[in-house]
Amino acid sequence: MIVGVDVGTSVTKASLLKRDGSALVTHSVRSTLRRSPGGRVEQDLGEVLDSVVQVVREVSAEADKSGEQVEALAITGQGDGLWLRDEQGHQVGPAISWLDARSSDVLDRWHDTGVLRQVYALTGSGMFPGSAGPLLAYLAEHDPERLERAAVAGYCVDAIVQRFTGEITVDASDASLPFLDVPTRTYSVEALRACGLEEHRRLLAEPAPPNKLFALEAKSAKELGLPAGLPVSAGPFDLPACAFGAGVEGPGDGTLVIGTTLGCQVLRDTVDIDADGEIAGMWLATPRPDRYLRVMPAMVGTANLDWVLRTVGARIEELETLLGNSRPGAGGVSALSFLASSGERAPFVEPHARGQFTGLSLETTPADLVRAMCEAVAYAARHNLEAAGLTGEVSACGGGARSAAWSQIFADVLGTSLHVPYEEGVGARGAAMTAWDSLGEPVDREKWAAARRVVRPHPNAVEFYERGYRDYLASIDRARPLWQQGAES
Incomplete structure (x- = not known):
């Protein structure tokens, strides 16, 4: 068995996973996001590490009780x-x-100044405020001493791996953003130079080769309740981990991660950068050197639902009832779901994008507001999947996929079936699948993909939402100039 860990934005989870993809046990703990003026959102690495230790210890204890042998620790995360x-x-x-x-x-x-398009043409990464490129540039301008003190500028997964194994590394999926030439898995000096960050190249760890395993140090092993020297698999990060864990296998297949962010991605067999197109999304290296992911990750997914439920004074347990009390079209109410303070990053980048409701009246009900937002998120999913090149099957995972009613809306808006794994810890599954590959013991992928429920679209609803989707796209076209005007005022 493998202990799979998924360090998400809001929750850290660990699962004891069997070779059939099912979890014997799962433990989780909430994460803390610290928000402050200026749109700052931060986390404490020590607290994140403590959360990983807590859930892994609990899972390890369950493994000991059951007499199961742990073959590896597989880590994924934001x-x-x-x-x-x-x-x-x-x-x-x-x-x-x-x-x-x-x-x-x-x-x-x-x-x-054209830097965004220049970098996109080189690496296929559309940068947004929370990506490493502009954040490094911000610190170089406002807090250069902090960069001087640092030895590595990395991500969540490699930060955890460094503390547990002593290795400074990065998975190629994380490294893809935004300076990696993905097909060659080497950093683009030209992209760094375009951002004025060439002198900070020293902070970027070399991407680990496919199937690389690390060894758990004795001190960390004791904390985690695992044996010293246990193989540790580092990545891919959560979006590609969810794709493979949900059953994506062939080029053209897509995955919809309905979590804090709305992760929309399509598996491809070549990298095809449209240098003249919309500067958004990214191309990711995967554990398979001959496969890539075209990713369009909208900023906000289930957080939109959380917000509207709080606004109408409802609980998540009431979602099915609320969606059942409002018909498709939400009583004439429509919404845009761009609620992140940093705007939107896919399928277009607009730091000043903001959400909206239109069509409100005195007859509008709380159920209408909830349905309108759920429909808007589904429209955003279609917009992103189409931009990513979807041609095949769609799998879905994340907290939003637990709702039967919302899953039906997604299927109806997309006009195709959703394949939802019965096992909810899809990110940890994908990390464990990668670990077993690295151990030379690949799992039966067809068996994993079979363990999914299928949500089929309703033909009448598909026709209705086709018109709604066109109206949604028109609303974005009307809103974008207004967002820019607001930013300039």
Whole structure:
């Protein structure tokens, strides 16, 4: 068995996974996001590490009780942001979350000077305020001493791996953002130079080769309740881990991660950068050298639902009832779901994007508001999956996929079936699948993919939502100039 760990933005989970992809036991603990003025969103690395130790110890104890042997520790987690550390793996200032907005002015400047398009043409990464490029540039301008003290500028997964194994490394999926030439898995000096960050190349760890395993150090092993020297698999980060854990296998297949962020991705067999198109999304290296992921990750997924439920005074347990009390079209109410303080990053980058409701009346009910937002998120999913090149099967996972009613809306808006794994810890599954590959003991992928429920679209609803989707796209076209006007005022 393998202990799979998924260090998400809001929750850290660990599961004891069997070779059939099912979890014998899962433990989780909530994470803390620290928000402050200026759109700053940070996490404490020590607290994150403590959360991993807590859930892994609990799972390890269950393994001991059952007599199961743990073959490896497989780690995945949130991507983007900036996790600066010293040689010993201690944080140099708080970890900056991918939700952070402090570098919005940097993005605006890079947009005006053509830097964003230049980097996108080189690496296929559309940068946004919470990505490493503009965050490094912001610190170089406003806090250069912090960069001087740092030995590595990495991400969540490699920060944990460094503390547990002593290795300074990075998975190629994380390293893809935003300076990696993905097909060659080497950093683009030209991209670094375009951002004015060439002198900070020293902070970027070399991507680990496919199937690389590390060894758990004795001190960390004791903390985790695992044997010293246990193989440790580091990545891929949560979006690609969810893709493989959910059953994506062939080029053209897509995955919809309905979590804090709305992760929309499609597996591809070649990297095809449209240098003249919308500067958004990213291309990711995967554990398979001949496969890539075209990713369009909208900033906000289930957080939109959380917000509207709080606004109407409802609980998540009431979601099915609320959606049942409002018909498709939400009583004439429509919404845009761009609620992140840092705007939107896919399928377009707009730091000043904001959400909205239209069509409100005195007859509008709380159920209408909830349905309108759920429909808007589904429209955003279609917008992103189409931009990513979807041609095949769609799998879905994340907290939002637990709702039968919301899953039905997604299927109806997409006009295709959703394949939802019965096992909810899909990110940890994908990490464990990678670990077994690295151990030379690959799992039966067809068997894993078979353990999914299928949500089929309703033909009448598909026709209705086709019109709604066109209206959604028109609403975005009307809103984008207004967002820019608001930013300039």
